[in-house]
Amino acid sequence: MKDLSPRSSAPADETAATTQGIKIVGFLCNWCSYGGADTAGVCRFKQPTDLRVVRIPCTGRMDPLFIAKSLIYGVDGVLVSGCHPRDCHYAVGNFYARRRMEALKAFLPFMGIDTQRFRYTWVSASEGQQWQKVVTEFSEQIHRLGPNPGLKQRSGDHSIPSIALR
């Protein structure tokens, strides 16, 4: 099995880290928020370029570990977005997601992670303008916080076991 922990060869040059290199990962459900982001694009609603989207079938698919891992390994912000409550393509997936992400939020400080680096929200496929607003606000928030040092630079430990991977 391939090791997917962060590349140990990556330069850990703190001074090189500028807000230019900010990277935000967005986990978007296929049915609502991914569509909402598409709608925003079709309508040419301008947004900051820091966000990288991972398409997931449903926010119910979100394992809180995805968020924790992303932040521990130095992604600067994580945005999760799904269908509005009661409008889930799978009926209840976003209810599970909401509970899990609330729980995760409470634990992030214990992992040494600023909770402001994580946000979850509900945006439907028709809400292009809302998506633009969410992305813009969250990107600005992460820029204010600056680059995320992650766990690697605090402990120097690069060999955190990748729990979900086998």
Added chain:
Amino acid sequence: MKRVAYYKGCSLEGLAAEYDRSTHAVCEAFGIELVEIADWNCCGSTPAHSYDPLLSAALAGRNLAIAADQGCDMVMTPCPGCLKSLKGAQEACEDPGLRKPFVELVGRDVDGLKTVSLLQLLYEEVGPVAIKKAVRRPLTGHVLIPYYGCLLTRPAQKAKFDDPENPVSMDRLLEATGALVPDFPYKTECCGATYGVTRNDFVGKLSGRILDMTARLGGEAIVVACPLCQQNLDMRQDQINKYQKSALHLPVPYISQVIGLALGMDPKELGMDKLCVSPDILFEDRAEAEGKAQGPGAAA
């Protein structure tokens, strides 16, 4: 006893003295203590907010600051124009750009106070049920027209009281006195405001149609809650008659006067004699007359 700061406003000191008197009388009757704001000043009215938002806010705000310092959490003013200025001061206090200079000028923030009109106070703190119970001289058989004026319930987001298009609070209070209250379509139409001085013909036109509609609906009197409306409709009624070649004779009492009358107070105590158009017609006791008229009929 409910303690409420009382912002009288300039009109109630001059041309609308009877509004002041009757307000005191009615509030006292219902156990509301009016605490006059010490050394109050003019709110600045339309001239101030046509000059500068901060001037308007600071002039009105000073009064709110004093009221707050006097330990009141509610400020009542009978004048809707003053109320608009007071609410404007509170808005300025919440405005990020104006808050700092505002607080510097008046010495404190004032956004925590509740600001209400006399009508709102009577409707919400006393209410039609209590008024009905307290009525000693019911106005049964009298047809009264409720006229709210333009500012009392508008704009809705700021006034936060009653309906902006079809307010009913005064209707309910008047009904509680026993009077007949027709559906008046000009409840919130403008009376001509301050144009009595600068554009007299505007008042002739705008107040004229309000009086006409009142007469058309069989109203004996048009009841108001604003000193400016009252001046235009009452003091200038002769001018209006001249302007539109009519011969209207419609008394224009304040809501506080009408309620006071129904409570059995002395008309003089309520300043009824100060009204330009004589309100004598309201003193007729029709409850008895109606009772008599019905009596023999019922017996026969």
Added chain:
Amino acid sequence: MRIGVFVCNCGTNIAGTVDTAKVASEALTFADVVYATNYMYTCSEPGQQEIQRAIGEHGLQGVVVAACSPRMHEPTFRRAVEKAGLNKYMFEMANIREHVSWIGNDKAANTAKAADLVRMAVAKLRFNQPLFSSKMPVNKRLLVIGGGVAGIQAALDCADGGMDVVMVERKQYIGGKMAQLDKTFPTIDCSSCILGPKMVDVSQKENITLYASSEIESISGYIGNFTVDIRKKATYVNWDACTGCGACMEKCPAKNTPDVFNENLGSARAINIPFPQAIPKKAVIDARHCRQLNGKKCGVCAKICPVKAIDFEMKDTIVTEKVGAIIAATGYDLFDHSVYGEYGAGRYPDVITGIQYERILSASGPYGGHIQRPSDGKEPKNIVFLACVGSRDASVGRPYCSGVCCMYIAKQAILTKDHLPESNSYVFYMDIRAPGKNYDEFVRRAQEEYGVQYIRGRVAKIYPRGDRMVVQGADTLLGVQVEVEADLVVLATGIESSAGAGELAEKLRISYDQYGFYMESHPKLRPVETNTAGVYLAGACQGPKDIPSSVAQGSAAASKVQSLFAHDTIETNPQVALVNERNCIACGKCIQVCPFGAIQWKELRGGIKKAEVLPTVCQGCGVCNATCPPKAVQLQHATDNQLLAEVNELCA
């Protein structure tokens, strides 16, 4: 794995703000990428051939296309790689148009972002596995929810094609709003003359099962195999026996029952058949107004009924139907104008709605087709119509155009002149929206031939003066205030989503917009499909629509169903959860959380229990995957490794 990357220019759509050549050359540095290029229009036929050529030439085992949204062209490219011999799941898309080129103008930043997205796609692809569909039988029965003209059209089209159709209608009659209309624009056809035969067809087709006075209780299953519970509401009349003779209506003493069909103009009886042509022509007792059902002594209808159909003890019943596809055709409601205080908030009897006026105009309406005022029965001389009441008005939460009011006002004004040649009609409008075939001509006719006065301006206020209504507004073209003393005012109330649309959407698992209108799968290219396979839309439930459009969409939805039902089986989606039995600790959590009951226990030899996913039931949401403590359940094509591989590219 040998991976090829194709970066699409999309003309200038992408290449305008992304350096696609640079993205391609950077892609060559990613692990396993052996071929990368940029291409003008990758989705075009030569573009697809280019991919197929490269697969053969370079022995590619996986393909990444960086182009538009996968919601747009993923199926296109999957077919293309499949044709070249690859499994179609050995393909990934990076969305560098909607998510990159169209939302930012900084070419350097866009290019870097596009390269990142390609790298993420490549990283995911390296964990992709070939997946294979299985086949499932299709139940060739259709459920149509809503019996308005759109639903009727869809049901008849499918029934004509030989399919079994189940129609569920909430009201006691079918025909929807169209049944209440007098005439229809732009040809002034009599509404019941053109709709009536279709309604009769529905009742007479042997392969249509109609449940009127019924609602959807619950829906389970998936495309090809839905199970639907239908609540048949208590009508207190045994419809198998009722002949629709109407004797009960004549004798019912509850005379103050609101006449809902006539929009509360006049009154009906507590037991009622709303109109003579009603389908089904069966009586229903309104439980709120029936004397007997409210504890009073009555039972007149039961005594008079010649076939003894009255049953005061009747209760709601649930029936279950199995279908393979569903068409939602639930229609619309009309805006409640009581929020307009300036128009009287509903307290003036002579200020009525457009649909009330339809009933007044109708020969079977409350006034027998004679135009008169509700207040005093007088014939009006001056009639004012107001457009956009509850349309294009953000202050009442209805910023959209209802699309039909301009036309129905013109029609009503024309009909008014026909009924009352001496009358004058005035229309207050903001813009005239008449884009249909022969629509604008129709509005012109109203003005030119029928002398209808059009005044451009929104009405400010309506109030009584004597026994007339004063309509006060502006003529913005003149820049003056105007008023009209009217005998009757008609408010063209706008279209809003049907009451309960949201609840039904949840049962159907389809989306709706902020106004409650159902979301189509694509606003242009998939206008009758929803994002839930097997559920289609027809009529105004999807957005304001007139009759021709509703009928067209009804037929369109029917054709979608017929192409689905043309197959005996459908391919299942292989992107489903799969249990790795070695890792399963049999905690049962996945079974608890699955919204579809798609996971069950499986007993191995020796009585060892393991979870097992039923691939035909699983919808692929992945809730189980996120729940499973040892991560034994993995959602195929979105496994933990695949998703983390994507994230991992950003952590570097």
Added chain:
Amino acid sequence: MERTNTLSIRQSRDTDFIREVEEASGQDVSKCYQCGNCMGSCAYTFAYDYPVTQIMRLVQLGQKDIVLGSSAIWLCANCQACTTRCPNDIDVARVMEALRIMSRKSDTVSLPDIQAFYDEFLRSVKTFGRVFETGLLPIYNLRAKKPFTDFDLAPRLLMKGKLTFFPALVKKRKKIAEIFEVVKRDRFSKDGKARPEPLSSKTDI
């Protein structure tokens, strides 16, 4: 401002003006779709040179000179009918108020008599702390050179004892005067920056 048949929209368009109006009023004027509801609601449309709907349109087009020179903005009584009924939730009365203040600043007040009345009113407030109605009217009417206006009201008001002959004085008049001075001195605009131009003496109190 003279009405001309051709308005050179591009040349006379002042985009700074649009922005200033939006900032001062807090309203987005581009939301106006010219339905005419404000014009239909306005009790003063009969007297305006440009009905309020057209004032909104002129603001959208950046026609500063026409707007600030119009009589409409000074005849608006702030009765809130337009604001209450605007389908796009624009506070139209607030836009009119912002325009009044701007016309004062740019010295283009079209109806000096109305401004004079307001100024007289404010002078009374500045001097006494309150408005002295009996004093204000005659002084204004004198200045407006129409000394006999409302003369007919006097005897009756006298009889009713409604005319007071001495102003009621606020004790801390200095504080009131200070408010006027401070507002005049450092006028804070919404962003807290000092205003660019001081008011000319002609348009000030």
